[in-house]
Amino acid sequence: MFRVSGFGVRGSGFELQAAPNSQLETPNSKLPVRMVVPPDEPMTEAHRRAVDAILDRHRRDPGALLAILQDVQDVANYVPRPWIEAVCEALGIPHGRAWRMATFFKAFSLRPRGRHVCTVCTGTACHVRGAPRLVDKMRRDFGVGPGETTPDMELTLETVNCVGACALAPLVILDGEYHGNVTSAGLGKVVKEIRP
Amino acid sequence: MIAMPLRSAGALEERRAEVSAATDSGRSVVAICAGTGCVACGAGRLADAFRAELAARGPAERVDVRISGCHGFCERGPLVLVNPQGWFYQRVQPKDVAEVIEKTLAGGKPIERLLYADPVTGEKHLRQEDVPFYRRQTRLLLADNGSIDPTSIDDYLAVGGYRALAKALTTMRPEEIVDAIGRSGLRGRGGGGFPTGVKWESCRNAPSPDGVRYVICNGDEGDPGAFMDRSLMEGNPHSIIEGMVVGAYAIGHPGTPVGYIYVRHEYPLAVERLGIAIDRARAYGLLGNDILGTGFSFDIAINKGGGAFVCGESTALMASIEGFVGEPRAKHIHTARRGLYDRPTNLNNVETWANVPRIVEKGADWFASIGTGDVSKDPWGGSKGTKIFSLVGKVNNTGLVEVPMGTTLRRIIFDIGGGVPAGAGFKAVQTGGPSGGCLPESMLDTPIDFDRLAEAGSMMGSGGMIVMDDSTCMVDVARYFTAFLRDESCGKCTTCREGLRRLSFLLERICEGGGIDADLEMLRDVGETVMETSLCALGGTAANPLFSTMRYFADEYVEHVRDGVCRALRCKDLVRYDVVEEMCTGCRVCARGCPVDAIEGRKGEIHSVVHETCIRCGACFEACRFDAIRASSGRYARTSGGKSGGLRRDPVRCERCGAAVAPAAGAPRSGREAAASAPALLCPDCRRKRYGLLFAHVGRI
Numbered sequence: 001m002f003r004v005s006g007f008g009v010r011g012s013g014f015e016l017q018a019a020p021n022s023q024l025e026t027p028n029s030k031l032p033v034r035m036v037v038p039p040d041e042p043m044t045e046a047h048r049r050a051v052d053a054i055l056d057r058h059r060r061d062p063g064a065l066l067a068i069l070q071d072v073q074d075v076a077n078y079v080p081r082p083w084i085e086a087v088c089e090a091l092g093i094p095h096g097r098a099w100r101m102a103t104f105f106k107a108f109s110l111r112p113r114g115r116h117v118c119t120v121c122t123g124t125a126c127h128v129r130g131a132p133r134l135v136d137k138m139r140r141d142f143g144v145g146p147g148e149t150t151p152d153m154e155l156t157l158e159t160v161n162c163v164g165a166c167a168l169a170p171l172v173i174l175d176g177e178y179h180g181n182v183t184s185a186g187l188g189k190v191v192k193e194i195r196p
Numbered sequence: 197m198i199a200m201p202l203r204s205a206g207a208l209e210e211r212r213a214e215v216s217a218a219t220d221s222g223r224s225v226v227a228i229c230a231g232t233g234c235v236a237c238g239a240g241r242l243a244d245a246f247r248a249e250l251a252a253r254g255p256a257e258r259v260d261v262r263i264s265g266c267h268g269f270c271e272r273g274p275l276v277l278v279n280p281q282g283w284f285y286q287r288v289q290p291k292d293v294a295e296v297i298e299k300t301l302a303g304g305k306p307i308e309r310l311l312y313a314d315p316v317t318g319e320k321h322l323r324q325e326d327v328p329f330y331r332r333q334t335r336l337l338l339a340d341n342g343s344i345d346p347t348s349i350d351d352y353l354a355v356g357g358y359r360a361l362a363k364a365l366t367t368m369r370p371e372e373i374v375d376a377i378g379r380s381g382l383r384g385r386g387g388g389g390f391p392t393g394v395k396w397e398s399c400r401n402a403p404s405p406d407g408v409r410y411v412i413c414n415g416d417e418g419d420p421g422a423f424m425d426r427s428l429m430e431g432n433p434h435s436i437i438e439g440m441v442v443g444a445y446a447i448g449h450p451g452t453p454v455g456y457i458y459v460r461h462e463y464p465l466a467v468e469r470l471g472i473a474i475d476r477a478r479a480y481g482l483l484g485n486d487i488l489g490t491g492f493s494f495d496i497a498i499n500k501g502g503g504a505f506v507c508g509e510s511t512a513l514m515a516s517i518e519g520f521v522g523e524p525r526a527k528h529i530h531t532a533r534r535g536l537y538d539r540p541t542n543l544n545n546v547e548t549w550a551n552v553p554r555i556v557e558k559g560a561d562w563f564a565s566i567g568t569g570d571v572s573k574d575p576w577g578g579s580k581g582t583k584i585f586s587l588v589g590k591v592n593n594t595g596l597v598e599v600p601m602g603t604t605l606r607r608i609i610f611d612i613g614g615g616v617p618a619g620a621g622f623k624a625v626q627t628g629g630p631s632g633g634c635l636p637e638s639m640l641d642t643p644i645d646f647d648r649l650a651e652a653g654s655m656m657g658s659g660g661m662i663v664m665d666d667s668t669c670m671v672d673v674a675r676y677f678t679a680f681l682r683d684e685s686c687g688k689c690t691t692c693r694e695g696l697r698r699l700s701f702l703l704e705r706i707c708e709g710g711g712i713d714a715d716l717e718m719l720r721d722v723g724e725t726v727m728e729t730s731l732c733a734l735g736g737t738a739a740n741p742l743f744s745t746m747r748y749f750a751d752e753y754v755e756h757v758r759d760g761v762c763r764a765l766r767c768k769d770l771v772r773y774d775v776v777e778e779m780c781t782g783c784r785v786c787a788r789g790c791p792v793d794a795i796e797g798r799k800g801e802i803h804s805v806v807h808e809t810c811i812r813c814g815a816c817f818e819a820c821r822f823d824a825i826r827a828s829s830g831r832y833a834r835t836s837g838g839k840s841g842g843l844r845r846d847p848v849r850c851e852r853c854g855a856a857v858a859p860a861a862g863a864p865r866s867g868r869e870a871a872a873s874a875p876a877l878l879c880p881d882c883r884r885k886r887y888g889l890l891f892a893h894v895g896r897i
Contacts, residue, residue, distance in 0.1 A: 105503050
């Protein structure tokens, strides 16, 4: 297997990569358990083991970087800096390539997220049925804008472009549970249930 | 049943017969829709409630509780089908479970309350196929969604699944399949409408250094407001897998075809269901090595997206699968020739793949008999087959609508969708997502196909259809889409990256009331530049929402810029809220809802809005139940009851002094109220002078 594309250059024409058929096998090991990872602290032994387990799931294939980072986020609840660096060193790719990935895709958060995540759908159907009011409401009542977390690390507000449940617009997802036809008053109520 | 790999087409038919024999007993079945919409409405809790209740009643009740794919009528969820009667219940809650079991399953009687009632006529419909929403559709792709359990491959076999696969692999040569797809006139359902047969042919003929050809299913359904691909992936995943195997055989045999399904991470349920389906298909020997004993091998992996709209673009999607960021590249060489890992790649949309088994099974001529135009000479000559649209926004029946190509917008929105909810008028329909445009009422009789929509300044896109009423501001819609695309632009092309920022800035300024005449000219200039000089379709169509609204709703732009008026009362900075004194009951509901305490007045007294403090959030307007909050912008106004009363253009004048009076919206609610509102054409001051303060608001509740 030969790869000239480690630096993120593609389409230049001279690289002919071997087709990574290994990706077709489903990941064989289970995802490590979720853990609390404080920001800007060196990795502990447990963290290292988690990163190793994630890398092994994807056979340490740099082509699976997106999936690896998704797993990192699933385990740590965000993408911690030391973890990215550990992933890159293990895969032998420049840190910049992983950072580029982590900042390009919306799914990744580089800051720790709260214990609860409130996602307001801002798709077109939700927009015409009043999603902007819900975002305003969250900002007023909890002091968080999209992508922000309350100082007590309890609640993070996120927006998503569409979750495909447009018939129930406007839609809010609270810790994975979908709430349809939400009004500003109703949103206050459901959020206060998890964070009084 | 233990899954044994099926080693021949005959074995597949035997398994099908076994499965059909097992399911055809006249047992009662409660099928609960388990699409994302119904799950959001509590379908999971409902299924648990049914199981618990039946378990509590003991095994005497011979009832199967099972889940089904998405029925596409998500607004009415959770949906329940009771078989063998075929009765269709909607909005079923766990508290209804006992009644359904006693009355319907044991007693054999329908429950009136849970049946669908026509919002206009009030007529109740017992069976799903009688409901106008379904009756007027032509459901081919969605036909099986409601009857099969998406996690069960046997269910799919029972409705004739994998028959096309067996036919293709055992009786057809790859070239014949490519030819059949070409003759059918199938065009890409992802938005562009590229003829699928042409794409397959060039992919098949392209050289590959090591014989590897990739087959990709694009399930990165990024268009906000479109969810037909989600519904197919969640509701009938095997039809997509079957299509892909047939496609892989057609373009990759003999050789090494490899398959990927790229799904958005926002669709966790679709990822799960596809994963289950792939596992089951492997266990049955319908994926993997030596499929059905024909010697043909093919397997599929699922790739989860990272939440980037641009990854729906083919080259960006491929870069993402390779482990790079999703940036498109120039397509001097089509991806069909050099795509993923520089091998010939056949990428099609979810819906396109789902069409493939049907074309193979029923023949190209059958498919070409549905739809518009003639594709026998020119593959671009028409639009064939059916198309699924997701009808959402301000429309009575929201959900998925599958109709033949060439159906008019009016039929979809009014006959199937039931029109816009009472009290408001239809304003526009947005098709094609962020790359499409808004079409006004005058365009409603346009038959929908790829080419007609493009002529009208919009596009098919993946089939999202967002209905907008009077309360939607078209400038705000353009602002919304431009901001969306600004955030989603990958940044590779300068004009797209910077141009969209400028467009977004200008539109925001106009919505805030700071626009100048020259802005309109500037919007046009910058928009054209972005469209002409961007590499991929994101930038190449980015100004469509802007241009289509400027073309059909120019008045609104002019009003925003010249008069500082938003006729839809949407643009916060152009709207003011007032208390309609004669309607105010002094209940303080609005004041309690106000986040900045901008409403003054003690309980029992007429309230007033302090405009210096008011942030125009509209909370009072939402909260008031007495038509006593009035939103206005220039000569346009609506009272809070206007949810039913609609938009008033010219304020009613006071008969005595000529001052503007907010009209009481809707019909009077009681005789007492009718008596009190008889002299409604007086302004609050004149009314007070004539009747005294007491009568100004007493007797209105």
